[in-house]
Amino acid sequence: MSDTLNINLKVWRQANGNEKGKFESYQVQANPDMSFLEMFDVLNEQLIEDGREPVAFDHDCREGICGMCSMVINGRPHGPKQGVTTCQLHMRSFKDGDTVVVEPWRASAFPVIKDLSVDRGAFDRIIAAGGYVSVNTGNAVDANSILIPKDVADKAFEAATCIGCGACVSACKNASAMLFVGAKVTQLSMLPQGQAERESRVVAMVNQMDAEGFGACTNTGACAAECPKEIPLSVIATLNREYTSAKLKGR
Amino acid sequence: MSQKLDSKIPAGNLADKWTQYRSSVSLVNPANKRNLEVIVVGTGLAGASAAATLAEMGYKVKAFCFQDSPRRAHSIAAQGGINAAKNYQNDGDSVYRLFYDTIKGGDYRAREANVHRLAEVSTNIIDQCVAQGVPFAREYGGTLSNRSFGGTQVQRTFYAAGQTGQQLLLGAYSALERQVGVGNVKMYTRHEMIEVVTIDGKARGIIARDLVSGKLERHFGHAVLLCTGGYGNVFYLSTNAMGSNVTAAWKAHKAGAYFANPCFTQIHPTCIPVSGHYQSKLTLMSESLRNDGRIWVPKAKGDKRHPNDIPEEERDYYLERRYPAFGNLVPRDVASRAAKERCDAGYGVGSSGMAVYLDFRYNMMNKYGRAEATKAGIENPDEATLFRLGKEVVKEKYGNLFDMYKQITDEDPYEVPMRIYPAVHYTMGGLWVDYELQTTVPGLYALGEANFSDHGANRLGASALMQGLADGYFVIPYTVGSYLSKEIHTKAIDTQHEAFEDAEKRASERIEKLMSIQGKRSVESYHRELGLIMWDKCGMARSEAGLKQAIDEIRALREDFYKNVRIPGKINEFNPELDKAGRVADFLELGELMCLDALNRNESCGGHFREEYQTEEGEALRDDEQYAYVAAWENTGEGWNLHKEDLQYENIKIQQRSYK
Ligand SMILES: Cc1cc2nc3c(=O)[nH]c(=O)nc-3n(C[C@H](O)[C@H](O)[C@H](O)COP(=O)(O)OP(=O)(O)OC[C@H]3O[C@@H](n4cnc5c(N)ncnc54)[C@H](O)[C@@H]3O)c2cc1C
Ligand code: SF4
Ligand code: FES
Numbered sequence: 001m002s003d004t005l006n007i008n009l010k011v012w013r014q015a016n017g018n019e020k021g022k023f024e025s026y027q028v029q030a031n032p033d034m035s036f037l038e039m040f041d042v043l044n045e046q047l048i049e050d051g052r053e054p055v056a057f058d059h060d061c062r063e064g065i066c067g068m069c070s071m072v073i074n075g076r077p078h079g080p081k082q083g084v085t086t087c088q089l090h091m092r093s094f095k096d097g098d099t100v101v102v103e104p105w106r107a108s109a110f111p112v113i114k115d116l117s118v119d120r121g122a123f124d125r126i127i128a129a130g131g132y133v134s135v136n137t138g139n140a141v142d143a144n145s146i147l148i149p150k151d152v153a154d155k156a157f158e159a160a161t162c163i164g165c166g167a168c169v170s171a172c173k174n175a176s177a178m179l180f181v182g183a184k185v186t187q188l189s190m191l192p193q194g195q196a197e198r199e200s201r202v203v204a205m206v207n208q209m210d211a212e213g214f215g216a217c218t219n220t221g222a223c224a225a226e227c228p229k230e231i232p233l234s235v236i237a238t239l240n241r242e243y244t245s246a247k248l249k250g251r
Numbered sequence: 252m253s254q255k256l257d258s259k260i261p262a263g264n265l266a267d268k269w270t271q272y273r274s275s276v277s278l279v280n281p282a283n284k285r286n287l288e289v290i291v292v293g294t295g296l297a298g299a300s301a302a303a304t305l306a307e308m309g310y311k312v313k314a315f316c317f318q319d320s321p322r323r324a325h326s327i328a329a330q331g332g333i334n335a336a337k338n339y340q341n342d343g344d345s346v347y348r349l350f351y352d353t354i355k356g357g358d359y360r361a362r363e364a365n366v367h368r369l370a371e372v373s374t375n376i377i378d379q380c381v382a383q384g385v386p387f388a389r390e391y392g393g394t395l396s397n398r399s400f401g402g403t404q405v406q407r408t409f410y411a412a413g414q415t416g417q418q419l420l421l422g423a424y425s426a427l428e429r430q431v432g433v434g435n436v437k438m439y440t441r442h443e444m445i446e447v448v449t450i451d452g453k454a455r456g457i458i459a460r461d462l463v464s465g466k467l468e469r470h471f472g473h474a475v476l477l478c479t480g481g482y483g484n485v486f487y488l489s490t491n492a493m494g495s496n497v498t499a500a501w502k503a504h505k506a507g508a509y510f511a512n513p514c515f516t517q518i519h520p521t522c523i524p525v526s527g528h529y530q531s532k533l534t535l536m537s538e539s540l541r542n543d544g545r546i547w548v549p550k551a552k553g554d555k556r557h558p559n560d561i562p563e564e565e566r567d568y569y570l571e572r573r574y575p576a577f578g579n580l581v582p583r584d585v586a587s588r589a590a591k592e593r594c595d596a597g598y599g600v601g602s603s604g605m606a607v608y609l610d611f612r613y614n615m616m617n618k619y620g621r622a623e624a625t626k627a628g629i630e631n632p633d634e635a636t637l638f639r640l641g642k643e644v645v646k647e648k649y650g651n652l653f654d655m656y657k658q659i660t661d662e663d664p665y666e667v668p669m670r671i672y673p674a675v676h677y678t679m680g681g682l683w684v685d686y687e688l689q690t691t692v693p694g695l696y697a698l699g700e701a702n703f704s705d706h707g708a709n710r711l712g713a714s715a716l717m718q719g720l721a722d723g724y725f726v727i728p729y730t731v732g733s734y735l736s737k738e739i740h741t742k743a744i745d746t747q748h749e750a751f752e753d754a755e756k757r758a759s760e761r762i763e764k765l766m767s768i769q770g771k772r773s774v775e776s777y778h779r780e781l782g783l784i785m786w787d788k789c790g791m792a793r794s795e796a797g798l799k800q801a802i803d804e805i806r807a808l809r810e811d812f813y814k815n816v817r818i819p820g821k822i823n824e825f826n827p828e829l830d831k832a833g834r835v836a837d838f839l840e841l842g843e844l845m846c847l848d849a850l851n852r853n854e855s856c857g858g859h860f861r862e863e864y865q866t867e868e869g870e871a872l873r874d875d876e877q878y879a880y881v882a883a884w885e886n887t888g889e890g891w892n893l894h895k896e897d898l899q900y901e902n903i904k905i906q907q908r909s910y911k
Contacts, residue, residue: 054819060494061492064655064658068323147394153389
C-alpha cells in the first residue's frame with residue numbers, strides 16, 4: 001500500500017487579486033493513503049524549507065462538510081471522484097508519474113485572493129437577502145406541533161446538505177449559481193415553516209444572485225455533475241418554478 | 252492576593268433559579284439597546300446564535316470569524332446529534348434526568364446550577380431550530396425521531412443523519428445572515444481577534460487582524476463575547492478543524508480572564524486511526540454508531556486473521572464484558588481508556604496494533620435484517636437476505652459516515668468492521684465564567700466550547716451542540732443585560748483611546764517579532780512536536796513524572812520556536828503561515844498550563860486519568876475531599892496563580908461513577 005507516487009504538479013500562483021497569475025511546476029512524493037490536501041502540506045513544507053513561498057489554499061474541516069476547500073483539479077472542481085470534496089480526495093486516485101493541474105475556482109463573482117483562495121462572500125449575501133425563515137428567538141411553538149411527513153423532511157434535508165463550496169459555479173461555463181440558490185429555495189419552500197415568505201424569498205435571492213454577477217443557467221448540468229454533495233439538478237427546476245409563480249403573483 | 256471567585260449562582264431552589272433570575276434581571280429598554288454595541292467573536296453555534304439573537308433584540312452587533320464565511324465554523328462538522336429533555340419517546344426522560352446524567356457523566360466536576368439551566372432550556376432549542384426549518388430526522392407519522400448516546404439510558408438525541416451540526420449551524424447562520432441583511436449585524440469574515448482591549452478593568456473592544464490584507468483593526472464594544480471554540484488542536488492531531496485554536500481565549504487569559512480546568516480534555520473513543528506521519532487531522536466516527544456497532548478485539552494476542560474469520564467465541568466484546576449495564580454505550584472517557592488498555596496489552600488490531608473493531612454485522616443482520624424480513628413477511632430469511640435488508644436500514648441511519656470511512660480507508664464497513672482508535676476531540680476546560688457566562692474580566696463573556704462551564708471532567712455526547720445553542724439563544728440574551736443595563740450611559744469609546752493604541756502596539760510587536768526570526772523550521776513542525784509531547788504525557792494517561800518532563804520539553808520547544816521558526820511571506824498580505832504561527836505560539840504556552848493543571852490535580856476524574864490514582868479494576872479514582880473544585884488559573888505574566896471554586900452538590904448525591 002505504501003508505494004510512493006511521484007506527482008508532477010502544475011499549480012496556479014497569483015500574489016493577489018491585482019496581479020496576474022501563472023502556473024508553476026513542482027514535484028511531490030505522495031503516499032496513496034494521504035489526502036490531496038496533505039499532499040499540498042508536504043509540498044508547502046518543502047517550499048518553506050527551500051525558502052520559497054508556500055501555496056495559499058483554503059481548507060478547514062478536512063472532512064467534506066465545511067465547504068472551505070476549493071481546488072479545480074485537472075479541470076474538474078474537487079477533482080476526478082464523484083461526490084467528494086477536495087479534502088476527501090485521496091492520492092490513491094492518482095498514478096505514479098501523473099501530471100496534476102491545480103487551479104482556483106474561476107468565476108468573476110469569486111475573485112482570487114491569493115493562489116488557490118477565492119472570495120465567496122457573494123454566497124453569504126445571497127443568503128442574507130432571503131435564505132432564512134424569519135423567526136426571532138423565543139417565538140417557536142413546540143417542535144412536534146409541526147408534523148412533517150418523513151419523505152418531505154428527507155427531501156428537504158437532501159437539499160439542505162449543500163455546503164456552499166461554490167464548485168457548481170466553478171463547473172458552469174456561465175458561472176451560474178442556480179444550483180446553490182436552488183438548494184436553499186427547495187429546502188425552505190418544501191417545509192411548512194418556509195411558506196410565509198415563500199415568494200418574497202425566491203425573488204430576493206434571485207435578485208441578489210443577479211446583482212453579484214453570476215451567469216444565467218443554460219441547463220448544461222455541469223454543476224450537479226461536480227457537486228460534492230450530489231445536489232440534484234431538479235432543485236434548479238424547483239427554483240425556476242418558484243420564481244415564475246412568485247412573479248406571476250406580482251412579487 | 253487570591254481574589255474570591257464569585258460564581259453568582261442565584262439563591263433558591265435549583266429548579267427555580269433560572270426562572271427567578273430571568274424574572275428579576277435588569278432589562279435594557281429598546282431605545283438604549285440601539286446605542287449599545289456588542290462584539291461577538293466566533294460564529295459557530297454559540298456565536299451565530301448569540302449574534303443573531305442580540306441583534307433581533309436591538310443591540311448593535313459586530314461579529315467576527317477567521318473562515319471566509321460564518322457558516323464554516325467548526326460546529327458545522329458535528330455529526331451525531333443534540334440532546335434535549337423533550338421526553339417525546341415517553342421513556343422517562345425529564346429535565347432532572349438530563350441534569351443528573353450530565354453531572355454524573357462529568358464525573359461530579361460541573362456546577363449544578365449551570366447544568367440544570369442547560370437541561371431546562373434544552374427543549375426550547377429544539378423548538379427554535381425546527382421553527383427555522385432545520386430538517387431533523389422524522390418518523391413516518393411526521394414527528395421527530397430520537398436516538399441514544401453514551402452515558403444515558405433514554406433516547407433524547409435529535410439528529411439530522413450524520414450531519415446534525417451542519418443543519419443546526421445553517422439554521423443559526425441563516426438567522427445571523429438575516430440580521431446582517433437588515434443591517435443589525437456587521438459581519439467581519441477572514442478576521443482574527445488577537446487582543447482584548449480593557450479600559451479601567453472592563454473589556455471595551457478588540458484588536459482584530461484582517462487576514463486578507465494583514466492590517467490590524469480596532470473595534471469598540473460595550474461588551475465582548477468570545478465564542479471561539481475549543482483548544483483540542485494543542486495536540487496537533489485531533490478531530491477539530493485545522494484552524495481551530497486557542498488564540499482568542501488565550502489573549503483574554505493574558506488580559507486577566509482566568510482559565511479553568513485546562514487539563515480536562517476529551518478523547519473520543521471512535522476515530523479513524525492514524526495512517527502515516529503526514530497525517531494532518533483525525534476523523535471522528537460519530538458516537539451514534541455505538542447504538543448499533545459492537546466493539547471488540549480478538550481474545551488471542553496478535554491474532555492476525557481477517558476479522559470476519561474470527562468466530563464469535565474468540566472475540567472479546569470488552570465493553571459489554573466490563574460494563575454490562577451500559578455496554579457499548581458507556582461514556583467516552585471510559586470507552587477510550589478501555590480501548591487503550593486492550594491495545595497496550597497487545598490485543599489491538601490493524602497494522603499498527605493501535606486499533607479495535609467497531610462491528611455492525613450483528614445488529615445489521617439480527618436487529619434490522621430480521622425486523623425488515625418480518626415486515627416483508629419473509630420466513631426463515633437466509634444470511635444474504637438479512638444482510639441486504641439490514642444494510643438498507645444501516646445505510647439510512649449512518650450512510651454518510653460509512654461513506655466517509657470508506658473514502659479515507661478504502662475499506663467497506665458494511666463488509667468488514669471499522670477499525671477505530673481514540674483521538675482528541677473536545678475540551679471541557681476553558682475560560683472560567685460565572686452563572687452569567689461572564690469571565691473574571693467585567694464585560695468579557697465566554698460561550699460554547701470556549702468556556703468551561705457545563706461538562707465537568709467529561710462531556711456526554713450530543714451535549715456540546717446543546718450547550719452552544721443554549722448559551723447563545725437563551726442564556727446570554729438575558730445575562731448580558733444585567734451588565735449592559737449599567738452601561739447605558741457609556742458612550743462609544745473612540746478607538747484612538749490609548750488602551751486601543753497600546754493593545755494594537757502589543758499585537759504588532761508580537762507579529763514583527765515572529766516575522767523577524769527567519770530561522771529554519773516550519774511552524775507545522777513545531778506544532779507536530781508539541782502535539783506529540785501532549786499526547787504522550789498529557790493525553791489518555793498522565794503521571795507526575797511524565798507531566799514534569801512534559802513541562803520541561805514544552806519550555807525548551809518554545810524557546811527553540813522563538814529562535815528557529817521560519818515564517819515565509821510578508822506581514823501585510825494574505826499569509827496563512829503567519830496566522831498559524833500566532834496560533835502555535837499560543838498553544839506552546841497553553842500546553843504548559845494544561846500540564847501544570849494535570850499535575851496539580853492529584854486524582855483521576857472523567858477524561859483526566861492520573862495513573863497513580865486508579866481503582867484495582869483500573870477505573871478512575873476521584874478524590875472528592877481534596878479536589879471537588881474548579882481550578883481557575885490566573886496569569887501573572889511570569890506564571891500562574893491557582894484559584895479554587897468549591898463545587899457544592901446540594902441536589903445530587905456524589906457517588907463513585909459506575910456504568911457496570
Ligand atoms: C468531528 C466532530 C463532531 C462532533 N459531533 C458532535 C455531536 O454530534 N454533538 C455534539 O453535541 N457535539 C459534537 N461535537 C462538538 C461540537 O461540535 C463543538 O463543541 C461545538 O460545535 C463548538 O461550538 P462553538 O460555537 O463553541 O465553537 P466553534 O463552532 O468551534 O466556532 C468557533 C468560531 O470562532 C471563530 N474564531 C476562533 N478564534 C477566533 C479568533 N481568534 N478570531 C476570530 N474568530 C475566531 C471561528 O472562526 C468560528 O467561527 C463534535 C465535534 C467534532 C470535532
Ligand atoms: S450546490 Fe453543491 S457544488 Fe454548489 S455550493 Fe452547494 S454543495 Fe457546493
Ligand atoms: S476542508 Fe472542509 S470541506 Fe474540505
